[in-house]
Amino acid sequence: MAWASPSAFRLIFTASLLLALLDLCRGSTIGVCYGRNADDLPTPDKVVELVKEHNIKYLRIYDSNIQILKAFANSGVELVIGVPNSDLLAFSQFQSNVDTWLKNSVLPYYPATKITYITVGAEVTEDWNNNASALVVPAMQNVFTALKKAGLHKKIKVSSTHSLGVLSRSFPPSAGAFNSSYASFLRPMLEFLAENQSPFMVDIYPYYAYRDSPTNVSLDYALFQSSFEVIDPNTGLVYTNLFDAQIDAIYYALMALNFKTIKVMVTETGWPSKGSLKETAATPDNAQTYNTNLIRHVINDTGTPAKPGEELDVYIFSLFNENRKPGMESERNWGLFYPDGTSVYNLDFTGKGVTEMGSGGNATNSTGPTWCIASSTASEADLQNALNWACGPGNVDCTAIQPSQPCYEPETLISHASYAFNSYYQQNGATDVACSFGGAGVKVTKDPSKYSCVSLSSFVTYISFPHVFTSEQ
Template identity: 80%
Template sequence: MGSGFRLIFDCILLLMLFGICQSSTVGVCYGRNADDLPTADKVVQLIQLHNIKNVRIYDSNIQILKAFANTGIELMIGISNLDLLPFAQFQSNADTWLKNSILPYYPATKITYITVGAEVTEAPNNVSALVVPAMQNVFTALRKAGLHRKIKVSSTHSLGILSRSFPPSAGAFNSSHAFFLRPMLEFLAEHQSPFMVDIYPYYAYRDSSSNVSLDYALFESSSEVIDPNTGWLYTNMFDAQIDAIYFALMALNFRTIKIMVTETGWPSKGSPKETAATPDNAQTYNTNLIRHVINDTGTPAKPGEEIDVYIFSLFNENRKPGLESERNWGLFFPDQTSVYNLDFTGRGSLDTTTGSNITSSNGTSWCIASPTASEDDLRKGLDWACSSGNVDCSAIQPSQPCFEPDSLASHASYAFNSYYQQNGATDIACRFGGAGIRTNKNPSYDNCLYMTLGSNKTAASNATVSPSRSSSSVEKVSVWIPGCLLMAFLPFL
């Protein structure tokens, strides 16, 4: 087996070198529209304390860039809408900006993205026509410096760039933006840059609560919304909005462009009419978002697809205009205390308890196959859990502790529960399109031990692999590496 495993590791190394296997990341937006924020060096310490690896800022402030030097934190920096005209007019302006504002601090400060303009279709002045020329000039400046492959150039957009977002399969861009949108998409496709979009289910719920349920917006829905064109089931609005962008891109034949969410989040406080803006809802949304993203769950249109997300925002910003919620999107108060608890690893559990939580007297719950689920749904859930869900299903193989009873429901229950426990034992982790159901009764039996939250002990620890194979047989080896599953078929030696 020595040469076989050598081949596996050689494949892994090649995949990593070429960047094929990547996992989703969760970053945070560092907005500074406030007069009471801590100094940049203290902000960086706070970010490091919470193990945040990706940060978006909205300009190229020198003090901010210096503060992030030698931290390893990846920065997305911005060129504002007010600066689009000079950047679009003359190449020399982009060259000078790069020389003075970026090169003195790079690569000590790890800059990975430059956003040229922000939500230009929402801007009071029509600056859309300036976006692509400015992007091209910034890219040319980077190419002159030899950085065009290390720093990606794009622009951010609101969901308002779509003329239709529901059902997701009918997603389409607003035709009034076509004059700049198509050239921009051609630029992104050519340079392998992401389409950046700001997604806020909060606003969809706030402005249309009669049509959108709060649970659906918070990743907590116990029912699905069905796309009538595809038959796909959506359990949260975030996925539906992402897929609407995917379909809009595909409608214009841009199938290779990745989507990056450059802003999303939930406010913790609002005006009297903004009843959903609470710390509990903000914690629920962002916690479920993080788990959804770092598990590379993907969306119904792109299952298993990694997607990078930036949570808005690091701090409450007291100078932002508008309703009360606009000043209360922060994860932290200006004194650096938490507005609510949030685990950026996605492994922690919510501090809040909802009526839907099912726990036993010792606080433990399990996830099993629903007795009303169809065989097709159980099979799909089982197959997904044992592959993309990263569940060790060896215990339900023949001659292993949980193989008997040899039934689809029994095997699915074991796999569903393993995924459920590995992902925080939340409602959404036991969804499986309605095929999973939570219980407070321990489903373990004989030597088949079901995992519990915080414990890695399962029946798999008792599982063994039979060594008796013919020399001509083929062994199927599953190797997990960050962000993907490499399936290697190796001759048994």
């Protein structure tokens, strides 16, 4: 028998350790929710092609549909599968029910189909038709037991998803607290999550916060485009977007109950591209802005003010528009794709590239140059906030509009804002997203340099600003 040298053993050990570390330090991830409440969706095999074409690596489904599990075999896509609320009673009552389900609906397709999480119940506190919350933890425990029998309890994590309504208070974030009426099932659930190193799954929707309370929540704060800062008075932490504030409210609620090791995972978030007449913020441009900024924020491992650098897995809702969903018009228009596979708007899932509007949106003019100027319909407060953001976090060099500098005159807010907006716009790929400024920016195809002091990519033209632009120009 030939013995390996000590150096060979060290090499093998080092390689194994490196692989383990790479698995532990994979960084934050972006996935997509594959909802199917529609009658016009493509077949699962076509969905696999679409997902792979757009480099989507993580997908969440809401059940354990056999056709989908079969289709995603050997695709490399990691799946979150679900136990619907309608199955909670059967799953909580008898272990044999869960053992049979795992044997027939999961194990035949694993590991060819990568399954990483099982969500047991979805937003049960919002399910007013039955007392589903009392069934969740027993069902979770039975699913875990079934996985343990199969030797998969460390490879497939078990959890349950929640709406933000599970909190009784979310502002300021440091005052985040769970609703005491849910204590009877929340504490044992949190104990289960902590013991088994499973994440607390939550669905976060800044869109609803803005839609339902536009006087208290600004659009740019909801879209990751804040031109102002919200300071938590208890901690002094600074928030520039609502998403981070809501995530930290969950973390503080967990810490208040002394669950400091549980990670947070966002199982749904997104923005609708179409809504009813009253849902004016549901547009393709805002949807692209939110999801583009979200992806960049997450992929960069930015973390949150309370958890800087903390990895965060996030799933965007949803893959397709779903025409059978009840409720307001926006409910049927959260999709990244139409059922025929064309993009509602384009997204770069790597978070690194410049994204332009796809079909169905207000596409960037590719036939000629465009500029970004201040909108005449924006309020002075919105313009000033957007100007402050562009010259601060937006990294625009605003020296030219300072006193005694070439672009200071005329000393008007709309002139200074137009200079800063266009500078940011040109520096960031001249995309629609780069000219949003919470609705304070307007993209134009007519060269505004004869009316204003605008910064182009490599030179500056200094001319007076004799009139105010309107959005039609």
